[in-house]
Amino acid sequence: MTITEQRNTGETLLQVRGARRVFDGLVAVNDVSFTISTGQIKALIGPNGAGKTTLLNMISGVIPPSDGQILLHGQPIHGLAPHRIAARGIARTFQHVELFAGMTAMENVMVGRHLRSRAGLLSAALRLPGMWREEEQIRSDAARYLEMVGLNTLADEPAKDLPFGQQRLLEIARALATEPTLLLLDEAASGLSTREKKALVELIFAIRDTGVTIFIIDHDMDLVMSISDEVVVLDHGEKIAEGSPGDVQRNELVIAAYLGEEPVHA
Amino acid sequence: MTVLPTPYRIALTALGVILLGLLPLVVHNNYWLSILVFVAIYTILAVGLNLLMGYAGQISLGHAAFFGIGAYSSAILTTQWHWSPWLALVCGLLLTALVALLIGIPCLRLRGHYLAMATLGFGWIVFIVMKQWSAVTQGTSGIESIPKLAIGTLVFDSDIRHYYLVWGIAILVLVISANLVNSRIGRALRAVHGSEMAAAALGVDIARSKIQVFVLSAVYAALAGSLYAHVVNFINPTTFGFHISVSLVVMVVIGGMASIWGAPLGAASITLLIEWLRNLPFKDIDVIAHGLILILVMIFMPGGVVCGLQDIIQRVLRRKIRRATAPARLPAPEGGMQ
Numbered sequence: 001m002t003i004t005e006q007r008n009t010g011e012t013l014l015q016v017r018g019a020r021r022v023f024d025g026l027v028a029v030n031d032v033s034f035t036i037s038t039g040q041i042k043a044l045i046g047p048n049g050a051g052k053t054t055l056l057n058m059i060s061g062v063i064p065p066s067d068g069q070i071l072l073h074g075q076p077i078h079g080l081a082p083h084r085i086a087a088r089g090i091a092r093t094f095q096h097v098e099l100f101a102g103m104t105a106m107e108n109v110m111v112g113r114h115l116r117s118r119a120g121l122l123s124a125a126l127r128l129p130g131m132w133r134e135e136e137q138i139r140s141d142a143a144r145y146l147e148m149v150g151l152n153t154l155a156d157e158p159a160k161d162l163p164f165g166q167q168r169l170l171e172i173a174r175a176l177a178t179e180p181t182l183l184l185l186d187e188a189a190s191g192l193s194t195r196e197k198k199a200l201v202e203l204i205f206a207i208r209d210t211g212v213t214i215f216i217i218d219h220d221m222d223l224v225m226s227i228s229d230e231v232v233v234l235d236h237g238e239k240i241a242e243g244s245p246g247d248v249q250r251n252e253l254v255i256a257a258y259l260g261e262e263p264v265h266a
Numbered sequence: 267m268t269v270l271p272t273p274y275r276i277a278l279t280a281l282g283v284i285l286l287g288l289l290p291l292v293v294h295n296n297y298w299l300s301i302l303v304f305v306a307i308y309t310i311l312a313v314g315l316n317l318l319m320g321y322a323g324q325i326s327l328g329h330a331a332f333f334g335i336g337a338y339s340s341a342i343l344t345t346q347w348h349w350s351p352w353l354a355l356v357c358g359l360l361l362t363a364l365v366a367l368l369i370g371i372p373c374l375r376l377r378g379h380y381l382a383m384a385t386l387g388f389g390w391i392v393f394i395v396m397k398q399w400s401a402v403t404q405g406t407s408g409i410e411s412i413p414k415l416a417i418g419t420l421v422f423d424s425d426i427r428h429y430y431l432v433w434g435i436a437i438l439v440l441v442i443s444a445n446l447v448n449s450r451i452g453r454a455l456r457a458v459h460g461s462e463m464a465a466a467a468l469g470v471d472i473a474r475s476k477i478q479v480f481v482l483s484a485v486y487a488a489l490a491g492s493l494y495a496h497v498v499n500f501i502n503p504t505t506f507g508f509h510i511s512v513s514l515v516v517m518v519v520i521g522g523m524a525s526i527w528g529a530p531l532g533a534a535s536i537t538l539l540i541e542w543l544r545n546l547p548f549k550d551i552d553v554i555a556h557g558l559i560l561i562l563v564m565i566f567m568p569g570g571v572v573c574g575l576q577d578i579i580q581r582v583l584r585r586k587i588r589r590a591t592a593p594a595r596l597p598a599p600e601g602g603m604q
Contacts, residue, residue, distance in 0.1 A: 060467060082466035092467050100460030111457040115469035117450050121478055124449035125442045131449065178468055
């Protein structure tokens with residue numbers, strides 16, 4: 001894990017400029033701009049269908065924006081393939097858990113070390129000594145990430161046999177294994193029990209403290225408001241508010257957007 | 267499917283190798299030895315196709331074409347150009363890799379089973395070329411007098427020598443494949459099979475992974491083809507037709523997708539089955555048998571016969587334990603299941 005890096009805190013890490021996405025004539029995200037600063041926990045909230053996951057998918061490269069720019073460290077990343085964006089330092093989890101079902105918890109995290117290892121087809125097939133050492137390194141690195149999320153005792157369990165809450169944690173460990181600078185958490189708390197959510201909050205703070213910037217989408221207002229430094233609010237694909245949790249909660253547009261959906265807790 | 271710890275895996279592999287090594291002491295009959303040689307050749311084919319189907323989740327319905335390209339390269343280069351068999355073999359592998367790359371790049375960049383369709387067509391084209399391009403391939407009459415392989419003065423010219431040569435290579439291929447599956451490259455492949463979106467988000471280049479394994483599986487097939495040509499010393503197009511591609515798919519399914527060690531089992535069962543059916547007085551009964559096996563395995567043992575039997579035994583044992591320990595049956599809750 002990276003040593004705490006406080007020196008860059010506050011610098012702009014990711015810029016979303018006028019991002020827009022149209023699906024078959026339907027505007028899912030319209031002209032959304034905001035920035036994420038290094039070291040912060042930023043949240044993205046909004047009613048169902050507001051375009052949150054679409055925005056996240058654009059940042060991680062799953063779908064390219066129809067228009068607009070996304071810059072990481074000032075370099076454009078919009079339109080790059082997802083694996084290239086991952087190589088630039090953005091990792092993510094998925095709203096509907098996307099674990100590799102046929103693999104163990106450990107193997108799932110080991111895939112997360114893909115970018116941090118280099119064995120090719122030939123050295124893998126012939127088990128060259130260098131590859132052997134690298135494999136041991138991958139395994140011990142993966143073990144550390146499993147330990148960080150508290151799954152080290154379940155390393156050899158098939159991922160699909162883990163309870164749902166632990167599957168979410170495993171996805172986080174797998175994403176962390178890429179050593180990202182920016183971690184995107186898509187509905188990381190949904191489906192978790194109150195106790196699990198509490199543990200998740202602790203984990204998110206611990207991850208932030210290792211120097212990873214976090215961008216989280218969630219439905220749970222209490223959770224989002226209690227952990228975020230800044231919040232962006234989307235409604236019908238447009239940004240309607242941005243600011244500190246307190247400011248956002250007082251914002252009339254936000255209150256209106258959430259009326260009839262779920263109340264914003266003070 | 268349970269994964270055995272490494273020491274057990276190594277022990278089992280060693281046991282398998284020793285048993286295979288000792289088998290000719292029991293099997294003296296040349297007919298059976300030659301059948302076992304074919305099992306080894308089909309094992310090489312099946313393990314390659316298994317890497318593609320079981321680990322990359324792609325199907326090739328034209329693998330016999332790569333088998334054929336390997337065989338014909340060896341045959342043509344050694345009989346008409348008088349190259350050394352080993353050099354011809356290597357050239358055959360390189361040529362096949364190139365052809366697979368040209369087919370794989372456009373097909374595997376797209377999502378879905380484009381590869382299945384493309385290889386189906388490719389298989390037919392190669393088959394027709396083998397039959398019609400008589401000037402080079404001798405058409406349906408085939409190529410004869412393909413030289414034997416030799417290492418120094420050791421010429422592989424008897425069934426028992428073929429047995430050790432081909433099984434030696436087959437075991438090498440199995441070990442290499444097992445290494446690959448349990449490596450960074452293999453994990454990336456299995457990840458792609460599990461969830462393309464998640465694999466890409468972790469930095470795995472999906473198209474590249476798939477193309478790599480497709481080319482590798484084609485090269486395995488070509489290797490099997492070269493060995494076939496030098497073992498049998500005669501080839502003609504019928505050995506490399508569509509029905510062989512289908513047989514290979516059935517072998518993989520029987521052995522179990524994503525199971526390297528299931529490959530020899532799948533190869534052995536289908537080879538023996540075809541041998542047995544050949545003696546029955548029905549034409550094309552092997553085609554019907556293939557279809558039936560495919561359907562039955564897919565319905566009852568989708569993980570392959572090895573995993574399927576394992577599951578059935580476990581289920582029976584569990585039921586026995588439950589019956590022995592379970593209290594009287596509980597009354598059904600009101601309203602039943604949700």
